[in-house]
Amino acid sequence: xxxxxxxxxxxxxxxxxxxxxxxxxxxxxxxxxxxxxxxxxxxxxxxxxxxxxxxxxxxxxxxxxxxxxxxxxxxxxxxxxxxxxxxxxxxxxxxxxxxxxxxxxxxxxxxxxxxxxxxxxxxxxxxxxxxxxxxxxxxxxxxxxxxxxxxxxxxxxxxxxxxxxxxxxxxxxxxxxxxxxxxxxxxxxxxxxxxxxxxxxxxxxxxxxxxxxxxxxxxxxxxxxxxxxxxxxxx
Amino acid sequence: xxxxxxxxxxxxxxxxxxxxxxxxxxxxxxxxxxxxxxxxxxxxxxxxxxxxxxxxxxxxxxxxxxxxxxxxxxxxxxxxxxxxxxxxxxxxxxxxxxxxxxxxxxxxxxxxxxxxxxxxxxxxxxxxxxxxxxxxxxxxxxxxxxxxxxxxxxxxxxxxxxxxxxxxxxxxxxxxxxxxxxxxxxxxxxxxxxxxxxxxxxxxxxxxxxxxxxxxxxxxxxxxxxxxxxxxxxxxxxxxxxxxxxxxxxxxxxxxxxxxxxxxxxxxxxxxxxxxxxxxxxxxxxxxxxxxxxxxxxxxxxxxxxxxxxxxxxxxxxxxxxxxxxxxxxxxxxxxxxxxxxxxxxxxxxxxxxxxxxxxxxxxxxxxxxxxxxxxxxxxxxxxxxxxxxxxxxxxxxxxxxxxxxx
Ligand SMILES: Nc1ncnc2c1ncn2[C@@H]1O[C@H](COP(=O)(O)OP(=O)(O)OP(=O)(O)O)[C@@H](O)[C@H]1O
Ligand SMILES: [Mg+2]
Numbered sequence: 001x002x003x004x005x006x007x008x009x010x011x012x013x014x015x016x017x018x019x020x021x022x023x024x025x026x027x028x029x030x031x032x033x034x035x036x037x038x039x040x041x042x043x044x045x046x047x048x049x050x051x052x053x054x055x056x057x058x059x060x061x062x063x064x065x066x067x068x069x070x071x072x073x074x075x076x077x078x079x080x081x082x083x084x085x086x087x088x089x090x091x092x093x094x095x096x097x098x099x100x101x102x103x104x105x106x107x108x109x110x111x112x113x114x115x116x117x118x119x120x121x122x123x124x125x126x127x128x129x130x131x132x133x134x135x136x137x138x139x140x141x142x143x144x145x146x147x148x149x150x151x152x153x154x155x156x157x158x159x160x161x162x163x164x165x166x167x168x169x170x171x172x173x174x175x176x177x178x179x180x181x182x183x184x185x186x187x188x189x190x191x192x193x194x195x196x197x198x199x200x201x202x203x204x205x206x207x208x209x210x211x212x213x214x215x216x217x218x219x220x221x222x223x224x225x226x227x228x229x230x231x232x233x234x235x
Numbered sequence: 236x237x238x239x240x241x242x243x244x245x246x247x248x249x250x251x252x253x254x255x256x257x258x259x260x261x262x263x264x265x266x267x268x269x270x271x272x273x274x275x276x277x278x279x280x281x282x283x284x285x286x287x288x289x290x291x292x293x294x295x296x297x298x299x300x301x302x303x304x305x306x307x308x309x310x311x312x313x314x315x316x317x318x319x320x321x322x323x324x325x326x327x328x329x330x331x332x333x334x335x336x337x338x339x340x341x342x343x344x345x346x347x348x349x350x351x352x353x354x355x356x357x358x359x360x361x362x363x364x365x366x367x368x369x370x371x372x373x374x375x376x377x378x379x380x381x382x383x384x385x386x387x388x389x390x391x392x393x394x395x396x397x398x399x400x401x402x403x404x405x406x407x408x409x410x411x412x413x414x415x416x417x418x419x420x421x422x423x424x425x426x427x428x429x430x431x432x433x434x435x436x437x438x439x440x441x442x443x444x445x446x447x448x449x450x451x452x453x454x455x456x457x458x459x460x461x462x463x464x465x466x467x468x469x470x471x472x473x474x475x476x477x478x479x480x481x482x483x484x485x486x487x488x489x490x491x492x493x494x495x496x497x498x499x500x501x502x503x504x505x506x507x508x509x510x511x512x513x514x515x516x517x518x519x520x521x522x523x524x525x526x527x528x529x530x531x532x533x534x535x536x537x538x539x540x541x542x543x544x545x546x547x548x549x550x551x552x553x554x555x556x557x558x559x560x561x562x563x564x565x566x567x568x569x570x571x572x573x574x575x576x577x578x579x580x581x582x583x584x585x586x587x588x589x590x591x592x593x594x595x596x597x598x599x600x601x602x603x604x605x606x607x608x609x610x611x612x613x614x615x616x617x618x619x620x621x622x623x624x625x626x627x628x629x630x631x632x633x634x635x636x637x638x639x640x641x642x
Contacts, residue, residue: 051636054555056554056555056635056636056639057635057636076559076560077559077560077561080554080557080558080559080560081557081559083554083555083556083557084556084557085557089555089556091639095548095551095552095555095639096552097549097552099247099251108552108553108556109556109557111237111240111241111244112237112553112556112557112558112559112562113557114236114237115236116236117240156556160557
């Protein structure tokens, strides 16, 4: 079943008189349950693509169909709904609320779909358990290590049981040991049936996925399957 | 459900930023306090005047030559030139005015009063008939008002106010004692209930003596007299006044094409006049104090703008996990409303205290007014919405990506 289908996506920024094409015609399909890595040099348009797929941004041109719904025709509030129900985003910089506890950070998406507070806490605790942070639930981000922060962010991405987990350089701010931990977490989440897209610079990280798409100058350059062998090596 | 969660988020944000919240509160409190002080004080003063006029009773009016509120200097001079009201007209008015039930002539003088060693200077001396007590509601504390017989036999009896009693008879029963009014002997028959002071004037420093006795001692009054007239019922008041007007015009030989050279005043009329004369003054005061409200509002807006830009990332995070524009708008609007409402409540209380102490300087009291509270709360809610909506909208409309990458 096709989860993501983009047709000739363009994203163009106008800087004064100059036009910057962050994406120049990206067409791709991703099936439900896939584990995809996106690679490419800095400035190639990886984050731009992720933001479009994550409904944080809208394309200048082209169609994007997520789960059978034409996202490029949606208004702000409909996009917010999609972000809330269908997508779990993990960022390089964690993007946690600094003043809130891990538990509150994780229940955040549930607040905006109107869940009751008991339900919220229950689901948030469950999500934190999945990332093995049950004993740090009441800690604030400043009281957690980088790896733990990213695990809180992963729990937040999981809490609403979305169809799609997006991670834009989730290990970019972590040391290699912690990076491996986080990637193991993604592997586990994928095994449980989730669709995952990870942006990364590193081949080792990308090889955790089953398919690697590389981007160059806003276009898809290669799109290849990761062999069982390569994957085992990465893990 | 979502709104309740957003409210909780707002409260937590306010609590986490105590200094900022405190400053915003201060801005609102200053604004609301100053407006509430003015409103409460003005309302209290008008209320006091009203309650004072109530003593006149709803079916009663006064016939006088000088009174009410002069609206120009010429009018004032014209009033001063009028023939005084002749107190002998009492019977003619009663006869000519079917709907007038009681007509009480009054004279006003002043005298020094002595009892044994004690003396009290410049006491207000009213001369009137026995039925004055039925028309103007003095409440009797001890003894009684003078009687019809006292009027007929011109007895030297006196009904005294509380201040007089206190000055001359502290710890002694006043009834039956002889006092001297400018040397002349009078017997105390009654004491009035205390009325307290207003606008710095002691309203208990008075005595009442029979009308004819006062004429005998002080002479026939010139300008210092008027009539208090009571209509048969409240419904008859307007007609009774018309009848009395006709009688007075003919008695005073006013040509048919000339205006009245006297005034008939009801409590309502006095209040209306007072209201209309003081309206501009009151509006001005409220206007001036409103400036501080605007300042308070601008403080709220400023601090909220800072708060929004400081929390751009937070807004981005919330949007990235699915907060809609309205959710963000509500969160910030709640913050503005919570601060302005809290500030408003504190301002109402402080304003009331300030007004009460202001008004106390002119010997009056005010009670907390529902109007004042409603006004204060609506004003502060208004500030919250008006000055909070722009920053809140700005927050709601932030682009999630720009907000997330904001440093
Ligand atoms: N808001 C913007 N305004 C103008 N240009 C932008 C904007 N956002 C991105 N770009 C440009 O679009 C191009 C792609 O940016 P993008 O962030 O997608 O790159 P990236 O592949 O994620 O790079 P990195 O690996 O450094 O994160 C870049 O040239 C960038 O300068
Ligand atoms: Mg990037």
